[in-house]
Amino acid sequence: VMGNYHTYTFSDCPELTSYLSRCNSCRVESGLFMVYEKPNFMGHQMLVRRGEYPNNQHLMGMSMSDCIRSSRMIPMHRGSFRIRIYERENFGGQMHELIDDCDNMMERFRMSDCQSCKVMDGHWLMFEQPNFRGRMLYLRPGERRNLREIEMRYLTRISSIRRIMDSC
Secondary structure (H helix, E strand, O other): OEEOOOOEEOOOEOOHHHOOOOOOOEEEOOOEEEEEEEHHHEEEEEEEOOEEEOOHHHHHOOOOOOOOOEEEEEOOOOOOOEEEEEEEHHHEEEEEEEOOOEOOHHHHHOOOOOOEEEEEEOOEEEEEEOOOEEEEEEEOOEEEOOOOOOHHHHOOOOOEEEEOOOOO
């Protein structure tokens, strides 16, 4: 349950302002959620888990707005994890298949960026910097032919990738 003491959501919510004029804080009572600075799951995003987040600027960083505009529930995944990452758009260039976390794509694969991917199993987070730091991008199962076109307008590159697990 994600709530700000007035409104609760149990699933995806593409536009929180339809319930609240502003969402400046939140409390997660159970589960994992991605919160976004813009409606329709756009803009900078942050993973939140059980806890209280009284100040969005502290949660999302000073470069983000002070308001959560949309949220997405991350379903619990108990099976295996598998993602194929590609150096170029439309599944071109180097391809690597991961079944576990990668803290530095350049060191592990000699791959400086990822521009498309296929998520076969599980839910993943891509990070702008090595060691799972910086801005992040949430990925559900499916194909992304061009990460730059849709999701990565807010990231400069992908440098590390982590599975979303309940201990995340």
